[in-house]
Amino acid sequence: MKNSTVKMILALVAIAVIAVGGGSLYAQRNYKETVVLGPGVTRVTMLSEYFDGIKGTAADTKVFILEGQEPGGGVLMFGGAHACEPSGIVAAVVAIESMEVTKGKVVVIPHINRSASTTTQASGGFPLYYNIETNYGLRKFRMGDRNTSAVDQWPDPEIQFHYPTGQSQSYVEARNINRCFPGNPNGNLTEKATYAVMQLVEKEELDIVIDMHEAELFYPVTNCIVAPDKSMNIASFALLSAPFEIVTFRSPQLARGFSHREIGDPATGDPDAYPFLFEAPEPFLDQPTGPKTEKLLLDGKDEFLGKLGDLGLLFCPYDPEEGKSIDLRVGRHFTTATLIIEEWSYTYEDKQILFSAPTFEEIMANGLKEYFLDPAAEGAQIEEM
Amino acid sequence: MATVINAIYHIMAAAIVLLIINNFLKTKKMQDAAMYVVIMIPLIDRILRFK
Numbered sequence: 001m002k003n004s005t006v007k008m009i010l011a012l013v014a015i016a017v018i019a020v021g022g023g024s025l026y027a028q029r030n031y032k033e034t035v036v037l038g039p040g041v042t043r044v045t046m047l048s049e050y051f052d053g054i055k056g057t058a059a060d061t062k063v064f065i066l067e068g069q070e071p072g073g074g075v076l077m078f079g080g081a082h083a084c085e086p087s088g089i090v091a092a093v094v095a096i097e098s099m100e101v102t103k104g105k106v107v108v109i110p111h112i113n114r115s116a117s118t119t120t121q122a123s124g125g126f127p128l129y130y131n132i133e134t135n136y137g138l139r140k141f142r143m144g145d146r147n148t149s150a151v152d153q154w155p156d157p158e159i160q161f162h163y164p165t166g167q168s169q170s171y172v173e174a175r176n177i178n179r180c181f182p183g184n185p186n187g188n189l190t191e192k193a194t195y196a197v198m199q200l201v202e203k204e205e206l207d208i209v210i211d212m213h214e215a216e217l218f219y220p221v222t223n224c225i226v227a228p229d230k231s232m233n234i235a236s237f238a239l240l241s242a243p244f245e246i247v248t249f250r251s252p253q254l255a256r257g258f259s260h261r262e263i264g265d266p267a268t269g270d271p272d273a274y275p276f277l278f279e280a281p282e283p284f285l286d287q288p289t290g291p292k293t294e295k296l297l298l299d300g301k302d303e304f305l306g307k308l309g310d311l312g313l314l315f316c317p318y319d320p321e322e323g324k325s326i327d328l329r330v331g332r333h334f335t336t337a338t339l340i341i342e343e344w345s346y347t348y349e350d351k352q353i354l355f356s357a358p359t360f361e362e363i364m365a366n367g368l369k370e371y372f373l374d375p376a377a378e379g380a381q382i383e384e385m
Numbered sequence: 386m387a388t389v390i391n392a393i394y395h396i397m398a399a400a401i402v403l404l405i406i407n408n409f410l411k412t413k414k415m416q417d418a419a420m421y422v423v424i425m426i427p428l429i430d431r432i433l434r435f436k
Contacts, residue, residue: 006415014422014429022435029435119436151434155390188387 028128029118032384036373040066040100051196058115058152059193062385064108072104073351074206081178083117083144087329088212098371104353113177115152117144127294134372147175153189162256179257182269209275211259212333214282223316226277238339280329300324331363
């Protein structure tokens with residue numbers, strides 16, 4: 001075979017690899033998820049409305065506001081701080097499509113770090129998307145990464161210095177939104193995004209901030225609420241009514257940058273805000289599992305993790321036959337949020353937030369599919385994010 | 386500063402890709418040609434901001 005022919009074949013192979021491999025990543029980065037506005041949504045805006053330093057960047061993200069007729073307290077619920085932890089994102093979408101507020105205000109952001117939702121973990125072998133079954137077909141979501149995409153924020157520093165305390169952190173935390181609170185208007189893109197969130201909390205006069213995550217079962221801080229001392233009474237009383245096992249963890253005072261550490265701190269955040277971070281147990285995130293498939297992400301069934309459970313090495317109960325389904329994880333987040341809001345409203349009658357929403361028992365009995373609206377229905381208002 | 390470093394990185398990556406394409410076209414050893422192709426792929430992915 002002539003050299004020129006071999007070179008031609010090599011060049012075609014390279015083009016095919018770039019087109020197939022790179023093309024699928026490009027498609028995922030640009031894929032828009034669908035949200036149907038529920039009857040409770042009164043306004044949709046962008047996070048850049050609160051800080052224009054992120055306008056037009058990959059950090060700008062949709063903000064959904066559900067406001068009651070009567071004035072009252074306010075809550076921010078957000079998912080996607082770590083975009084590889086899907087139940088917070090899906091719980092936020094369920095809130096948008098099913099919650100109705102009669103008093104006070106509920107602000108929902110499904111992708112607090114939108115850039116992180118447009119890339120996957122390098123070398124993680126993660127699926128690019130996951131699909132949730134609904135009564136109206138599959139709803140497709142991007143599977144993201146823990147950190148802001150390096151396409152949007154790069155290079156990383158040798159050492160990340162938390163703003164404003166100056167505490168030194170690992171370099172990779174420069175792109176971790178949950179190490180960058182309370183943010184910096186002149187900082188990197190991730191710090192600007194957290195600054196915008198703090199501006200939102202302040203300008204909308206929100207009382208509660210709920211940050212929804214998932215964690216490995218092999219990791220001690222799982223199946224829990226993490227809260228600073230000021231939020232702990234509300235968290236503890238709320239959990240008395242929880243129809244599932246869940247514990248509380250005290251927010252560490254010395255580790256900086258976490259949402260639960262900074263948002264309500266009078267020195268760095270908003271003294272009037274009460275933060276809470278939820279961790280749902282997610283087998284997909286554990287290292288000792290089988291392949292990282294969409295099925296594992298959705299049903300949470302893994303025999304290797306079951307062996308670890310048998311050896312007593314997991315930090316929450318786990319039955320590999322039952323798994324930890326997305327319905328269960330979303331139901332837990334959604335219900336924990338509603339219990340926190342109810343406890344808040346009981347404690348602070350002058351800042352009540354009253355609403356109707358599906359209960360944990362309803363979500364588990366009917367499945368998540370019941371709580372998504374039909375995007376093809378006549379008059380359906382669609383948002384893409 | 387990060388924006389400037391990012392821009393310089395992309396310019397450098399593009400320049401290196403051009404040099405590799407030049408070597409790919411000139412070389413008579415097919416093993417080297419295959420190596421040039423392998424080296425080029427991640428650089429092109431980065432220039433196109435795929436990952």
